[in-house]
Amino acid sequence: MTAALLTLADSRLPAGGHTHSGGVEQAIAAGVVHDPATLSAFLRRRLHTSGAVAAGLAAAACGADPTTLVRLDQEADARTPSPALRAASRQQGRGLVRVGRRAWPSPAWDDLPERPHHALALGVAAHAGGLLPRDAAAAAAYLSVSGPATAAQRLLAMDPLAVAALTARLAAEIDAVAAVDGVPAAADPLLDLLAEVHAARKDRFFAS
Amino acid sequence: MPPDHNVDDYVDAPAPHRHGGPLRVGLGGPVGSGKTALAAALCRTLGAEYDLAVVTNDIYTTEDADFLRRNAVLPDDRIEAVQTGCCPHTAIRDDITANLDAVELLESRHPGLELVLVESGGDNLTASFSYGLVDVQVFVVDVAGGDKVPRKGGPGVTAADLLVVNKTDLAPLVGADLGVMRRDADAVRGGRPTLLVSLREDPTAAAVADWVREQVRVRGAAGADTTRA
DSSP, X not given: OHHHHHHHHOTTSSSSXXXXXXXXXXXXXXXXXXXXXXXXXXXXXXXIIIIHHHHHHHHHHXXXXXXXXXXXXXXXXXXXXXXXXXXXXXXXXXXXXXXXXXXXXXXXGGGSOSSOOHXXXXXXXXXXXXXXXXXXXXXXXXXHHHHHHHHHHHHHTOOHHHHHHHXXXXXXXXXXXXXXXXXXXXXXXXXXXXXXXXXXXSSOSSOO | OOTTOOGGGTSOOOOSSOOSSSEXXXXXXXXXXXXXXXXXXXXXXXXXXXXXXXXXXOSSTTHHHHHHHHTTSSOGGGEEEOOOTTOHHHHHHTOOHHHHHHHHHHHHHOTTOOEEEEEOOSBOTTOOOOTTXXXXXXXXXXXXXXXXXXXXXXXXXXHOSEEEEEOGGGHHHHTOOHHHHHHHHHHHTTTOXXXXXXXXXXXXXXXXXXXXXXXXHHHOOTTOOOSOO
16 A cells, blocks of 8 residues: 555656646746745745645545536535646646556546546545555655645755655655645735746746 | 456556557757747648648747747647646647547547647657647757767657657758767667658758658558557
């Protein structure tokens, strides 16, 4: 069970995560993130908003019936006001479905839309891999910080040891977010605005 | 491994690098070697023969897509630019998701598509395409990079299905010996072909286009795929 969870949360799982910065590319452009301290603040802010929502959705999607999956996909839309973030989530969901079908074959994949929200794909992947809802939530919460952390490292040429330490120190908070019951409706207007500005740029390295 | 888990159940039957749908040709190579010029030349030469499209992974955003559009070699809806998250190499070899998305988008937009050129971002001699993304790959180096490049090898030079040595017109100016480059390439490529070209002197890339035609003929174009279950 643990190995399946490690595989699901591994940044090297070829699901397209490396092309998304979780908003950090635009946060850097806007001056919001510029060093380890400001990156840490950004990651925590993201963890407790979109990370918490993703964790709740992933847990709810793990083992859910087809009707529930459709409802959860709508709930994800309702919690994601930014069209750019919806598109980014569905693009990552599509990537995870592609590799998930091969890695963890299961009829549950057919219950998802072709481009589901990423958190739903995580939930289905976890279930197909023999994992529990809490594992799906843990993967979602962890990925909500690990992606932007490495993106910031690349964009700012930060010390990778500093970034690794910073991510590791968030472990307890990540676990706490993953343990929350239900699907929260935590929003962050800053992340929404950054995503919309970013999507309109032509000179970007990351898809989101 | 438990007896009910056989590796063969998870790995597709071996196919000779064929994905079905349009033939996907990777164009890789170092920065400035002429990948985009080659893509543009192939579009001009083959655009009337095949239903074709281009995916570009330029290291800096949409530079190459804009180049292709400016040169009017392809309509906008046949060019897709991929953001590679600062890692052009990862996007064509280790995690090809974004590129597969782009190919799928082009296929859905143009159901009769026969040929997709996937141009990598400029990288170094170790860059190569995953055969999960492309059916065949071309590696482009240039004479101005020095006549030692083929000898240095690397996966692109040694293993690409076609090696193109571009800018032969510059050889006298940079003191490069084309004979040495040809001999060194042949020595490390195990019989795979190498073409010495000058895209400035021949903007149609006639020799490379011939090679691509042969790949389409041998490996089959859209709808002709028989290798994949």
